[in-house]
Amino acid sequence: MSLIAVLALDGVPGHQLTTPGLVFAAAARHHPWVNYDLRICTAPGFERTGGPAAFRIETSWGLEGLEDADTVLLPGCASFRDAPPPAVANALRTAAARGCRIGAIDTGTFVLAATGLLDGRAAATSRRHAAELARLYPRIEVDPDGSVVSHGPFHTAAGVLGGLDLCLRLVTIDHGEAVVIETERQAFLQLHSPADGSVGNVSPSAIIPSDxxxxxxxxxxxxxxxxxxxxxxxxxxxxxxxxxxxxxxxxxxxxxxxxxxxxxxxxxxxxxxxxxxxxxxxxxxxxxxxxxxxxxxxxxxxxxxxxxxxxxxxxxxxxxxxxxxxxxxxxx
Incomplete structure (x- = not known):
């Protein structure tokens, strides 16, 4: 079992909050030996997701949900230019200190950068904010064209589909290319499944036996x-x-x-x-x-x-x- 905690700060883009569930559920559902547990955790001050079509969420997990996570995912947020709440920065540093894998999506990279954990490392954010990230955090090597940039236990992603790319990268690291190919297909098909079922798919046959x-x-x-x-x-x-x-x-x-x-x-x-x-x-x-x-x-x-x-x-x-x-x- 791999426990993934998604930390939502106020104004998180809705699709960045829901994409991890889509990807990791597809990986687990179509590969019996893959086992992910996903929890949504809210940071202090969280009220709702960002627009368009903002929505509220209810979860029983706050920052304590990061304490036993194997992976922490940090989507973007509305106030990414501001210093994160001290409790958030401390929770991320604590997670990193015990060897937790941390991923940041889009402007979530700014929040992770503010903790100092990315100093001396390569990172990515959305292209429109790459120059700003480099200016605010000169100790980070910002990749202006990077889709997913991995440096040690830290993984950062750029672009509209950065969350999808990052989650697929983590599945690849955990379970290999064969699993991620099928997971990518299932994730794309789930994003748009016609009511008439005209886009079908076959359940995976790649069941690795113990024999x-x-x-x-x-x-x-x-x-x-x-x-x-x-x-x-x-x-x-x-x-x-x-x-x-x-x-x-x-x-x-x-x-x-x-x-x-x-x-x-x-x-x-x-x-x-x-x-x-x-x-x-x-x-x-x-x-x-x-x-x-x-x-x-x-x-x-x-x-x-x-x-x-x-x-x-x-x-x-x-x-x-x-x-x-x-x-x-x-x-x-």
Whole structure:
């Protein structure tokens, strides 16, 4: 269990307060071995989030919620240019002194900088405030273009989507690239889930089993998805008979070996649709699904949509979520 405390100061942007829950919940929900506990803590003087569409929150946690946290996240706030309340600065210094990981998002970097914890370190904030951060805190090496800057136990993020990027960076550190790829997909899809369910997704197949033979077999399967793979071949790679392999596979993953193989292929298809311009014919070959018709059949069965609709919807969503970042850059 990794305990993450999000410290809200008055005027925190609402999306920066809710994004950690979105990301860490997606990581835990889709990967059974990932276990995060998230708590929202309010600083002295907190009243509500910032605009637009400010809202109030109720939580039983104040600064004491940081005392046993493994990670503290510090979103931005309205009064970031002012010195933080002494109790806040002391709580952050205490957390750092016991080895807690601390992340700051956007103007939250100013609050962390005011504690002196970033002196002599590299850090990032929003581009429009980077020069100001460098002027106010000359002992910090401000990265004007940094998305996420990590220096020791401190991680700072810039941009409209900085909170999302920072949380994904922490998931990568904790659980690796395979987990964060699926978490990123699920987080993006949750940010905009059409009422008709036209953008579907498949539950992850990347369940790491405790059985060493099965783990080795799974990694071999995932490295050879483009090739025709039979149950006998998989069993041989695990040094098990087909019946024994199937029984252990179901016990460890809840799936048969061939069901697991198909889901892994669909997940690879999703990644290729999201991140490449490969035509459907090439994706079918790279995933081992053979023909475009076979790809479309299995993709629709597991996601409820077609490869073409999935690609267009995912890219439209990504563009919608990043338009503000581009607009901000053009104004600077």
């Amino acid at each position: 060493g033979n099965l783990e080795e077999a799974i990694r071999w399967m995932e490295a050879n998805l483009q090739h025709p793979l039979t149950l006998t071949q998989i069993a041989g790679h695990a040094s098990l008979g087909p019946r024994t392999l199937t029984r252990r596979f179901r016990t460890e993953t809840g799936l048969s070996p061939l069901q697991y193989l198909l889901r892994a292929r669909i997940q690879l298809a999703q990644r290729l649709l999201e991140r490449t311009d490969d035509p459907i014919e090439r994706i079918a070959a790279r995933t081992g699904l053979g023909t475009p018709a076979n790809l479309r059949h299995h993709f629709h069965r597991y996601t409820g949509t077609t490869p073409g609709i999935y690609r267009n919807a995912f890219r439209s969503l990504a563009a919608a979520l990043t338009w503000a970042e581009r607009d901000q850059a053009e104004q600077l």
